Each structure stands twice: as C-alpha cells, then as structure tokens.
Amino acid sequence: MQARMPTVPGVTTHSPIIVLDSGLGGLTVVRAIQKAMPAENILYFGDTARLPYGNKSAGTVTAFIRQIINHLMPQRPKHVVIACNTGTALALSALRSEFGGLSISGVIDPGAKAAVTAAGAKAVPAIGVIATEATVRSKAYERAILRRRNHARVYLKPTPLLVPIIEDGRMANDPLVRMALGQYLQPLIERKVDVLVLGCTHYPIFRDSIEDLMGPTVAVIDSAEQCAEDVARRLKVRHLLKPPVDPTDTNAHGWLRCFVTDDPARFARLGSRFLGTPIEQPTWVSPDDLYSAATPAAALRLPA
Amino acid sequence: MQARMPTVPGVTTHSPIIVLDSGLGGLTVVRAIQKAMPAENILYFGDTARLPYGNKSAGTVTAFIRQIINHLMPQRPKHVVIACNTGTALALSALRSEFGGLSISGVIDPGAKAAVTAAGAKAVPAIGVIATEATVRSKAYERAILRRRNHARVYLKPTPLLVPIIEDGRMANDPLVRMALGQYLQPLIERKVDVLVLGCTHYPIFRDSIEDLMGPTVAVIDSAEQCAEDVARRLKVRHLLKPPVDPTDTNAHGWLRCFVTDDPARFARLGSRFLGTPIEQPTWVSPDDLYSAATPAAALRLPA
Numbered sequence: 001m002q003a004r005m006p007t008v009p010g011v012t013t014h015s016p017i018i019v020l021d022s023g024l025g026g027l028t029v030v031r032a033i034q035k036a037m038p039a040e041n042i043l044y045f046g047d048t049a050r051l052p053y054g055n056k057s058a059g060t061v062t063a064f065i066r067q068i069i070n071h072l073m074p075q076r077p078k079h080v081v082i083a084c085n086t087g088t089a090l091a092l093s094a095l096r097s098e099f100g101g102l103s104i105s106g107v108i109d110p111g112a113k114a115a116v117t118a119a120g121a122k123a124v125p126a127i128g129v130i131a132t133e134a135t136v137r138s139k140a141y142e143r144a145i146l147r148r149r150n151h152a153r154v155y156l157k158p159t160p161l162l163v164p165i166i167e168d169g170r171m172a173n174d175p176l177v178r179m180a181l182g183q184y185l186q187p188l189i190e191r192k193v194d195v196l197v198l199g200c201t202h203y204p205i206f207r208d209s210i211e212d213l214m215g216p217t218v219a220v221i222d223s224a225e226q227c228a229e230d231v232a233r234r235l236k237v238r239h240l241l242k243p244p245v246d247p248t249d250t251n252a253h254g255w256l257r258c259f260v261t262d263d264p265a266r267f268a269r270l271g272s273r274f275l276g277t278p279i280e281q282p283t284w285v286s287p288d289d290l291y292s293a294a295t296p297a298a299a300l301r302l303p304a
Numbered sequence: 305m306q307a308r309m310p311t312v313p314g315v316t317t318h319s320p321i322i323v324l325d326s327g328l329g330g331l332t333v334v335r336a337i338q339k340a341m342p343a344e345n346i347l348y349f350g351d352t353a354r355l356p357y358g359n360k361s362a363g364t365v366t367a368f369i370r371q372i373i374n375h376l377m378p379q380r381p382k383h384v385v386i387a388c389n390t391g392t393a394l395a396l397s398a399l400r401s402e403f404g405g406l407s408i409s410g411v412i413d414p415g416a417k418a419a420v421t422a423a424g425a426k427a428v429p430a431i432g433v434i435a436t437e438a439t440v441r442s443k444a445y446e447r448a449i450l451r452r453r454n455h456a457r458v459y460l461k462p463t464p465l466l467v468p469i470i471e472d473g474r475m476a477n478d479p480l481v482r483m484a485l486g487q488y489l490q491p492l493i494e495r496k497v498d499v500l501v502l503g504c505t506h507y508p509i510f511r512d513s514i515e516d517l518m519g520p521t522v523a524v525i526d527s528a529e530q531c532a533e534d535v536a537r538r539l540k541v542r543h544l545l546k547p548p549v550d551p552t553d554t555n556a557h558g559w560l561r562c563f564v565t566d567d568p569a570r571f572a573r574l575g576s577r578f579l580g581t582p583i584e585q586p587t588w589v590s591p592d593d594l595y596s597a598a599t600p601a602a603a604l605r606l607p608a
Contacts, residue, residue: 049364050354055471057567060353063592161480164468167359176465176483183480263361288367 008076008101013242015078016041016257017231020068022051023167024267025201026083027274029107030256032228033081037235039242041254043075046271049261049287052163053086054132054200061134062091067290069099072259078240080104081231085111085200085223086132089140103234108135110230111197111223112144118195118219119152126153128188131199133158141199155191159184159200166202169270172209181206185213197221205273258282261290312380312405317546319382320345320561321535324372326355327471328571329505330387331578333411334560336532337385341539343546345558347379350575353565353591356467357390358436358504365438366395371594373403376563382544384408385535389415389504389527390436393444407538412439414534415501415527416448422499422523423456430457432492435503437462445503459495463488463504470506473574476513485510489517501525509577562586565594 008015019030023046030044045068047053053061065087069080080102082088082095088106096104119125129141136158145154161180170177188196196218198204204222211220235241246252260267260282271279312319323334327350334348349372351357357365369391373384384406386392386399392410400408423429433445440462449458465484474481492500500522502508508526515524539545550556564571564586575583 049360056353057570060566060591063590160472161465161468164465168464176480176487179480179483262364266361286367287364 008073008078010076011078011240013078013240014041015076015240016043018043018045018069018072018075018077018080019083020045020047020065020072020080020087021082021084021201022047022053022087024048024271024274025163025166026081027271027279028201028204028222028224029081029083029227031274031276032224033231034254034256036228036232037241037244037254039244039252039254041242042256043072043077044256044258044282045072045285046258046260046267046282048263048267051167052132053084053090054134054163055160056086056134058090058134058138061087062094064290065091066095066098069095069102069104071285071290078103078238079231079235081227082106083201083224083227086134089135089138103238105227105230105234107201107223107227108140108199109144110226111199111221112141113148114221114223114226115145115195115197116148116152118221119149122194124151124153125149125195126155126191126193127195127197128155128157128191128193129197129199130157130159130162130184130188130203132163133160135199141197153191155188155193157184157188159203162206163200163202166205167270169273172206177206178209181209181213185210189214193218195219195221198223202274256280259285261285261287312377312382314380315382315544317382317544318345319380319544320347321539322347322349322373322376322379322381322384323387324349324351324369324376324384324391325386325388325505326351326357326391328352328575328578329467329470330385331575331583332505332508332526332528333385333387333531335578335580336528337535338558338560340532340536341545341548341558343548343556343558345546346560347376347381348560348562348586349376349589350562350564350571350586352567352571355471356436357388357394358438358467359464360390360438362394362438362442365391366398368594369395370399370402373399373406373408375589375594382407382542383535383539385531386410387505387528387531390438393439393442407542409531409534409538411505411527411531412444412503413448414530415503415525416445417452418525418527418530419449419499419501420452420456422525423453426498428455428457429453429499430459430495430497431499431501432459432461432495432497433501433503434461434463434466434488434492434507436467437464439503445501457495459492459497461488461492463507466510467504467506470509471574473577476510481510482513485513485517489514493518497522499523499525502527506578560584563589565589565591
C-alpha cells in the first residue's frame with residue numbers, strides 16, 4: 001500500500017481537519033484530536049438545526065452530511081472526520097465514493113478495532129455495542145468487528161433516549177439517567193460481554209456510570225480516542241501532520257473554529273461539557289445555505 | 305367584525321386543510337378534525353427529517369414552516385393549521401404577516417381558551433402547562449392565558465424528554481415513562497394547579513397516566529380537540545365548511561394525504577398510534593425540495 005493517496009489541491013500541513021456531527025457529541029472527538037495532535041487546526045460543524053441523526057434514514061443523513069462537506073470544501077480540508085456514529089454507519093461509504101479526492105474517515109472502524117484488541121486472546125469474546133437506532137440497524141459495527149475477528153459474539157443494543165437525555169443536560173446522578181442506563185445495559189450484563197463499545201460520540205459523558213454498571217472486568221471503549229489515533233495515522237501516511245508545537249507555548253496550539261445551523265449561544269453554553277474546555281461562540285450557517293442542489297457533489301468532485 | 309376574510313384565489317369548500325407538524329404529534333389534531341368535521345379533505349405534512357422542533361430556535365423553526373407552507377401552496381389550501389405547539393409559539397405570528405392572504409391558525413390560543421374556561425369561577429385559578437423547552441421559553445401560553453384572565457397563576461414546566469420518549473414508542477406502563485411523568489408533574493401537583501394544559505400535540509398519548517397522576521380535581525386540556533373546534537369556527541365564518549357527509553357512507557368522508565421528509569414506512573408504522581386508525585404510506589418530500597430561497601414567501605404572497 002505505497003500508493004500515494006489523492007489529496008485536495010492546495011492542501012498543506014497547516015490546512016484544517018473538518019470534524020462534523022449532528023450536534024455536540026462530535027466535540028468529544030475534537031477533544032481527543034486536540035489531545036493527540038495539539039498543533040492541528042480544526043473546523044467543527046454541528047448540524048444543530050436538524051439533529052438528531054440517530055433516528056433518521058440513510059438517504060436523509062447522507063444528504064445532510066453531503067451538504068456540510070460541500071459547504072466547507074472552500075476551506076481546503078486535509079481530512080474530514082464524520083464524528084458521528086450514525087453518520088459513519090449510513091453515509092461514510094457513499095460519500096467516500098462521491099468525493100473521490102477527499103480523505104474522509106469515521107468513528108466505527110477505529111472503535112471496532114479497539115474492541116477486538118481489548119477482547120484479547122479469548123477464543124470467542126462477547127462484544128457489546130450501544131448505539132442509536134440507525135447505527136444498530138445499519139449493522140456497521142457487526143461487520144467491522146467480524147471482519148477482524150470471525151469468532152466473536154456481537155450484541156447490539158439500541159439506546160435511542162441517551163442522546164436526548166444528554167442534550168437535555170442531565171447528569172449521571174439523575175435517577176432517570178440511572179434508570180435508562182440500567183434498562184439499556186441489563187441485557188448486555190446478562191450476556192456477560194467482555195467489551196462494551198460506546199457507539200455514539202455523546203456517550204462518553206456517562207462513561208464513569210457505564211463502567212460502574214458493567215463492572216471491572218468489562219473493557220469500555222470510547223471511539224473518540226480511537227478515532228483521533230486513526231486520523232493521526234492517516235495524516236502521517238500522507239505527510240500532512242502539522243509539526244508538533246511546544247506544549248508550553250499555548251499560542252502555538254492549533255485553532256478551533258465552530259459552525260452550527262441553530263442557536264450559536266446554546267452551542268457555546270452546552271459545548272464545553274463535551275470539549276472539556278470553554279468554547280468560543282460558533283458561526284451560524286443557515287440551513288438554506290446548505291441547499292445541496294446548488295452545489296452538487298459532482299460539481300465539486302476533486303481530481304484524484 | 306363583519307369584514308370578509310381574505311382568501312387564497314380559487315379556494316372552495318372542497319379545498320384541503322393543511323395540517324403541519326415536525327413529526328407525528330400533529331396527527332392528534334388530524335384525528336380531532338376528522339371527528340369534528342369528517343367531510344374535510346386534509347393534507348398532512350410531517351417534517352420528520354428535521355424533527356424535533358422543540359429544542360430549536362425561533363429563526364430555524366420559522367424557516368422550516370415557511371418552507372413547508374410554500375411547498376404546499378399550489379394545493380390551494382383553505383386553511384393552514386400549525387399543529388405543533390413549538391411551531392405555533394415561535395412562528396405563527398410572523399408567518400401570518402408574511403402570508404397575508406392565507407388563513408393560518410395554531411394550537412396555543414385554543415388551548416389557552418379552553419384552560420380558562422375549565423378554570424371556571426375561581427378567583428385566582430392555577431393553570432399548569434407542560435410543553436417543550438422552546439414553547440416554554442416563548443411565553444406564548446402565559447400571554448394567551450393572561451390575555452383572557454388577568455388573575456391567574458400560570459406555571460410552565462418544560463418537559464423536553466416526553467417527545468423523544470413517545471417517538472421511541474414507549475408505553476405508559478414503562479417504568480421510565482412513569483418516572484419521567486412523575487419528575488415533570490410533581491412541581492405542578494405541589495402547586496395545586498386546577499387545570500393542566502398538554503402543551504404539545506404528542507402528549508395526549510399519555511393522557512390517561514397524566515390524569516391519574518394529577519388526580520380527579522384537575523382538568524386536563526388536550527389542545528388538539530380545542531384546535532379542531534377553532535378551525536371549524538374559522539371555516540364557518542368564511543363559509544368554507546365542507547357540507548357534512550352521511551356518516552354511514554364512508555366513501556363520502558374527506559380524504560387524508562400525508563407527506564414526510566424522512567422514511568415514509570416508519571411514519572406509516574408509528575402514525576396510526578396518533579391517528580387512531582391505520583394510515584396510508586405518505587409521500588416523501590426531499591428536504592432539498594423545501595429550499596426556501598427558491599420559492600421565497602414574498603414571491604408567493606397572496607393578494608389580500
């Protein structure tokens with residue numbers, strides 16, 4: 001695999017990485033990228049006017065993400081991360097074909113890889129995945145895990161209320177949160193899973209509670225961290241990693257610019273919980289400006 | 305008030321009523337209209353690709369509903385019902401001004417009127433309203449109630465998880481549903497409200513449980529029924545009520561045609577719970593076809 005990867009013309013090590021999601025959850029991926037590669041410049045897009053993606057169809061979610069990528073293409077990204085499990089499950093493969101010259105990755109393959117590694121030497125490990133309805137229905141995690149380990153038992157559990165509960169700002173000690181987690185995790189505890197994948201970028205918010213409920217023998221995989229490592233590897237292969245900065249010099253850190261389709265103030269208020277640090281007010285993009293027929297993917301397809 | 309109301313040109317008693325909502329909830333209004341006026345023809349639009357509206361901003365929700373009305377205008381509606389409390393709270397007033405010649409109504413004023421009537425002769429009745437975050441924040445219910453009764457105590461309680469819980473298909477006997485209702489209604493029970501308004505067209509699904517929790521002295525108001533009566537009154541004033549049909553002749557009933565922006569099959573599967581009768585597969589409308597700049601409200605503004 002020494003073939004040189006195609007690249008957007010004009011891209012340099014200083015070009016931004018696009019991280020996109022339906023809302024706030026993808027900021028956990030930004031946090032992991034900032035930790036792994038503090039020098040990188042990041043454009044974050046949260047499609048808050050049309051969230052959530054997790055209970056919508058493949059056609060709809062693919063159309064939304066296509067619009068977002070088209071909208072941000074003039075920024076000449078060196079890489080695009082679909083930092084949303086539903087978006088990865090439903091749209092990654094189609095959009096990779098459509099945007100031929102653009103490097104795009106998701107969160108599912110890195111999560112599946114980490115799950116298989118965590119399962120270790122066990123002959124037939126049991127791997128549980130909690131995710132949105134759409135991610136579960138897509139069978140993307142099953143495929144990604146079984147491609148790496150033929151002999152695994154994979155249990156997928158749709159957990160559709162966790163995103164609304166988290167977006168509502170509820171904390172882990174709320175009785176309703178405890179009941180929802182209990183209801184959702186019980187069948188996976190009964191099946192004695194060895195590994196549990198948090199198959200949605202929102203879920204790391206409740207990681208501690210989930211680990212408590214699953215018990216100390218279960219490895220809990222947060223796909224955000226794995227995704228950041230995957231992005232670093234992809235950039236390195238393409239010689240597009242931004243040179244590391246001196247971590248004592250905060251001015252030398254990369255920038256983060258955010259875009260949202262709904263209320264910027266709400267995003268700034270709630271986003272810091274996901275990012276782990278205060279977040280600047282994002283720029284508002286009207287959903288009308290994302291109209292995809294005005295900028296069809298074909299018109300922007302890049303030379304390979 | 306004998307002034308003749310302006311009307312869309314070409315409208316007759318047989319013209320359809322448009323009922324629109326973010327998703328499924330507005331079907332409770334369709335059900336009430338079908339019960340009150342079985343002869344009427346109805347076009348229902350569920351914006352399932354972009355639901356929910358209840359946690360989004362006024363600008364976003366107004367833009368979405370403007371697009372939907374523009375899209376359906378060629379059907380020459382005799383009336384438009386925003387069958388969504390959030391949509392009514394955030395967009396009704398602006399869209400009434402924009403679409404000058406079009407008759408548009410919502411669900412909040414009818415609900416507020418019924419609440420005041422139910423409060424009866426009590427000197428200072430306590431009226432509770434449960435609704436989405438956006439509806440509560442808009443203060444639309446407070447204004448509508450206090451316009452009719454100066455001396456009322458109005459308690460608004462945002463209940464943002466009820467729509468996701470209902471859209472998830474959970475039933476009233478689910479422990480999580482009981483806990484959520486308990487958490488949300490407790491402060492209203494403590495304030496000894498005389499009347500409780502279900503300020504979201506989804507909530508009638510849990511009406512029995514809510515009545516049980518509130519106790520027999522609290523009047524529970526379902527704005528769907530009140531909204532249907534309001535529509536009937538508006539059509540009657542304009543001499544646009546369709547002549548009543550013989551209820552024994554089912555062929556003489558009005559038709560219902562549905563449109564959605566996401567998966568039609570899912571809508572048909574879940575919709576009958578709201579409509580109370582089986583529902584035909586709706587027609588899919590791409591969110592791209594709703595691009596409002598292509599058909600600005602101004603271009604379609606009707607002669608008064």
